[in-house]
Amino acid sequence: MFRHISIVDSVLASIDQHVAAHPPERGGGLLGPLGLPLIASFLPDSNAISTATTFRASPTFQRMLSRIEEAEPNLELKGIVHSHAEGVDHPSRGDAAAFADSLRLTPWLGRFVNPIVTNQNRRTEDHQVLLPNGLMSIFVSELTPQGSVDVRPARVQILPVGRDCAKLATALGAQAFTPSTVEVEGVGYVSVVLRTVGLELKLLFPLLYPIQAPIVLAERTDEFHSRTSTLLHRFGVEHRNDRILPLPLTWDLNVPAESRLARALHAAPNPVR
Incomplete structure (x- = not known):
């Protein structure tokens, strides 16, 4: 056994x-x-x-x-x-x-x-x-x-958290930080922060990743400017005054596992305004 x-x-x-x-x-x-x-x-x-x-x-x-x-x-x-x-x-x-x-x-x-x-x-x-x-x-x-x-x-x-975050960081020109763990309402996740100019992405990966989608939060930092706004628009998120924006993902299991995260972020729909 x-x-x-x-x-x-x-x-x-x-x-x-x-x-x-x-x-x-x-x-x-x-x-x-x-x-x-x-x-x-x-x-x-x-x-x-x-x-x-x-x-x-x-x-x-x-x-x-x-x-x-x-x-x-x-x-x-x-x-x-x-x-x-x-x-x-x-x-x-x-x-x-x-x-x-x-x-x-x-x-x-x-x-x-x-x-x-x-x-x-x-x-x-x-x-x-x-x-x-x-x-x-x-x-x-x-x-x-x-x-x-x-x-x-x-x-x-x-x-494959390190692999997928490294790919995403390269695509975005961002810095990927060392994975840590976090608990949200009693559920454990592996947490990785990706930081670029004006924007910080916090990704919370469940234990069933990459079968199950991560939670992705985008937080505007003090350096937020038009370039960051363009980056958010690339994810399908309209410019808002909220400092933290959740990025709803469509998680397609037909997409190869190694491309699933990047594809889901690029296809993210606009959040409800």
């Missing part, structure tokens, strides 16, 4: 850069919003206590994690990713013991996500994700009523 995890594509890029592109064992923490099976950011542990066959989080990492959790109380540690030697694409006995200790110390989590990165270039299983510099095999651990650890592979859904 598979468990299910959603992960933002920019997290995969960071894991590839800090873990897969280096010899084992390296790793770091996986963070996401409270209570949701979503991994939204990666915290590398460059000072981890490791050898070619072991990995243990450093005191520096623990302090950084504590500061992040204090500054952003809506985030929690979802698990630890680390690399193994080629071919060892599953948790070791030592890993399982460490998972059990983590779950006993943080029983409110209920589960711990445990990806293993190896230097392989072929994906053969549903719980694996191919990276530019290796392969990530994703597992989830849960404590059983008997106190042992049940480790199972996890089916992975990748949210």
